[in-house]
Amino acid sequence: MQKEKIAVFWFRRDLRLHDNAGFYRALKSGLPVLPLFIFDKAILDQLDNKEDKRVTFIYQVIADLKKKLGKLDSDMEVKYGFPADIWKELLINYDIGEVYTNHDYEPYAQDRDGEIGALLIENGAEFKTFKDQVIFEKQEVLTGQNTVYTVFTPYSKAWRAKLNDFYLSSYPTEKYFSKLYKTKTQEIPTLKEMGFLETDHDFPSDEVRSSLIENYEATRNYPAIPGTSRIGIHLRFGTVSIRDLARKALEKSGTWLNELIWRDFYHQILWNFPQVGEGKAFRAEYDNIRWRNNEAEFKLWCEGKTGYPLVDAGMHQLNETGFMHNRVRMVTASFLTKHLLIDWRWGEAYFAAKLLDFDMASNNGGWQWAAGSGTDAAPYFRIFNPTAQAEKFDKKGEYIKKWVLELNSLNYPAPIVDHKFARERCLQAYKEALTKG
Structure with a gap:
């Protein structure tokens, strides 16, 4: 037959x-x-x-x-x-x-x-x-010289200039569901058969409140406030439409739209510079850095035992929930690469294993941004002070107190490195690497 x-x-x-x-x-x-x-x-x-x-x-x-x-x-x-x-x-x-x-x-x-x-x-x-999964991909957004953008700000301006209703239009799949193949229910392999156990986890909603988007500029940097969308896992696995979200962002908030543009930016970087997905620095000269790669210090960073409360709070949040607030991601990544001089690839791999919203393009882009080896136009000597960051973005210590229960107890460790000393050591190591050849 x-x-x-x-x-x-x-x-x-x-x-x-x-x-x-x-x-x-x-x-x-x-x-x-x-x-x-x-x-x-x-x-x-x-x-x-x-x-x-x-x-x-x-x-x-x-x-x-x-x-x-x-x-x-x-x-x-x-x-x-x-x-x-x-x-x-x-x-x-x-x-x-x-x-x-x-x-x-x-x-x-x-x-x-x-x-x-x-x-x-x-x-x-x-x-x-x-x-x-993106609005613009590969080489859809190019410079006037038909080259790929490697700095975000001009890319974002060109992205916005190119945007029109065509790119935001939804595909009306529902009209054609009658074209689906008629078949009876198929068995699905169990998680156990695949070697996994089902976890009891309350995953973030795929709905983004309009009020959140409207207030995003004012709330996004404060980790104690539920001011971010937590939509990352849904974007990662495509349970939401990027076009639906972009239309909503365009209507409600240019700042939240910027987050979607960052996502497109890092995807086009991964496509056009595939070496970044293979463990190479976007700026090749940064592969000359002599990382200390102290395994004991890396372990303390992973476990949230650095003695810097904001860093430790972020790592506890990540380890317990699979999520870390974006401001704190920047601080923890900067601390690992700049304070401890540990290779950004170690941190990238740890986040890849832990983050619910892990996406290679964004994770790699974020870590290389923190290390200074990526596309960011800022100089490498931007080094976050974790204490100053906590005072600015968690002034009342609400976020830190929630995630660092041992704070102010005898069990809480002293800082594993002095900020001023670490900053100077980092600047020297980077300067040596970048003046080679």
């Missing part, structure tokens, strides 16, 4: 049915569309924590998507394994004419998509990918 020719939409960082670019184009392809999600063993095998909250989040989102698709007389194929093996199996089980998905800009994803694209073409199927 001849199989029905179908299209497959491969969900990755776009876990929603609404306003999904690749999904929309699949539904308009003329072929019945089978939704697919792969729990990628190559990614999961690298997670040491088998109670990783992000895996639970994805699992819950996939289960919810399956329910929604079930109400549309369709379903989602959910697989666990290496993508190439899964696709070989799917090509046997289905007559696949076209595969649709959305761009992923990370180095591993690029290699994976190259391999899968070649496999599909070899088996007579087309592989089509689309922009979805």
Whole structure:
């Protein structure tokens, strides 16, 4: 019996049915569309924590998507394994004419998509990918000389100048749900079968209050105030539409829109300068820095035992919740790289393991910004004073008291390094590195 020719939409960082670019184009392809999600063993095998909250989040989102698709007389194929093996199996089980998905800009994803694209073409199927997780990507925003922007402020001005309704328009996927492949409920691999345990965690809402966006400029720097959106995990896994958020930001707050522009900026940096995703400094000369890389001090930083209350509060918040306030992220990152002279890659990897909203482009961009090795136009001798930062942004100590319970007790450690000494040591180390050659 001849199989029905179908299209497959491969969900990755776009876990929603609404306003999904690749999904929309699949539904308009003329072929019945089978939704697919792969729990990628190559990614999961690298997670040491088998109670990783992000895996639970994805699992819950996939289960919810399956329910929604079930109400549309369709379903989602959910697989666990290496993508190439899964696709070989799917090509046997289905007559696949076209595969649709959305761009992923990370180095591993690029290699994976190259391999899968070649496999599909070899088996007579087309592989089509689309922009979805950013407003502008790759080389859509260029300088007057047609070069890539490497400094944020001029990039953001050009970004705003290029923006129009076309880039903010949603893809009306709902109109074409009748094109979904009609199939019965498929079994989903359990977390236990994949080697993970479900975590009990209250994940942030995917709703962003208008009042929060309107007051964002005034509240965003104060960690004791719930003045940030906590939308990062939803942007990371695509459970919200970037276009919906950008429209709302444009209407309510230029400052909050700026945060979305930063996200686009770092994604285009990762795409155009892939070496940053492979452990290299954006500014190559910063790879000459002689890092101290004291493992005992790194451990104290990880555990929030540096003797600097704002740094320790941030690390406690991160370790307990998978989130850290953005102002405090800058302070903790600066402290590790500048006060302790520990390689920014160590901190980047620690944040990557802990943050619910971990995104390679933004995480790398933020850490290189803190270390001075990235795209930022400011000189390397910007070194945050953690005490001054606490006095300015947590004047009453509310944030610190919440996360550093041992403060003012005999158990609280003395500072592991003197600020003035650390600053001078850092400046000397950077100066030596940057005057080489």
